[in-house]
Amino acid sequence: MTSPTSRPQDAPRPRPGGRTARIRGRVHEATLAELAEHGFAGVTVEAVALRAGVHRATVYRRWGDVGGLLADFLDAAGDDEWEPPDTGSLRGDLTALNREVFDALTARPSVVAALIAASFHSQKAEHAQRRLWEDRYARCAVLVTRAVARGEIPPRTDPRRLLVAATAPVYHELVLLRTTPDPGLPDLAAGAAALAAGGGAFTVPDGPG
């Protein structure tokens, strides 16, 4: 089990603007491009190294394998300034969030979909994907707190449960069922979750524990 803060073996901590950071950036770009073009099964350390203009021995030493490359890419992707939408209503916020997910999953090629597929092949990619998602859900908790403060939903609404209910149908249709994308889906799923939240479907018991 990889710890949430682990980095690829022997990887020096990148200094922004330094040579290490530049190499890491080039390798991430190359990983992304190879993934978008060929999908997980078609990505090789050799092709990434060639594309990045980095010696393949360096890539093997720092990232180990394709799973390591993807995991480090995902960790870097999570290390951003992303903030959840703030539209003034819970339904509006959840809809905007779902539209971001929908757009990412229906982009052609979809890097997000390719990374999800990769998480079924590589445990390193799986753990990194999970860290990224958990970080995103944690950042979105504020969206629930604001809705409680506005009196839209009951206090003690569990943010994660509500956020999973709102977003899960979008992932389910596009990643697992692979149905033709329905542009109305983000709003529909958000509206249903907001309605259920208003009715207290995601509240947790009072008190400690």
Added chain:
Amino acid sequence: MTSPTSRPQDAPRPRPGGRTARIRGRVHEATLAELAEHGFAGVTVEAVALRAGVHRATVYRRWGDVGGLLADFLDAAGDDEWEPPDTGSLRGDLTALNREVFDALTARPSVVAALIAASFHSQKAEHAQRRLWEDRYARCAVLVTRAVARGEIPPRTDPRRLLVAATAPVYHELVLLRTTPDPGLPDLAAGAAALAAGGGAFTVPDGPG
């Protein structure tokens, strides 16, 4: 694109009890056992043939590759007498349904989870998985019709949308987020979807089109 009724190339239609049907059954059992033991990446046509006691040339000719084996297994799995739960209430039915999904995904080894993972590797397995899911959602539509008849939810509630909303969080947590299974999840997700359905979150406009 595989049509919903396609069968593996050259596969004779199985006659129940006939030699062809017996071989198909043995091959399915062997596929299942190999998948459960080794996961998709570890399944080979050779090992399945050996385990089933069938010549590997026969397996190659009838099923083509591992994707073809899984697709035929999934098609056979969908060809059953399964019926959705009938507990007397929408929430009860959705909870029972979610518990079935939860149990299948948390079984160790989970054949269902392995088949989902396989759908990211093999287009044949992907199409078969999709056919199975769409068939299950279609069979469950009666559960929504009954709830409408009981007056629990508005007429014109779209069965598929409601069923996806109810079940998606279970798949999302266990297949994509891979969180520690929460035994309360089936009931929570079912309750939220039933509440939203009662409020009209899944109704479709009146009239044709």
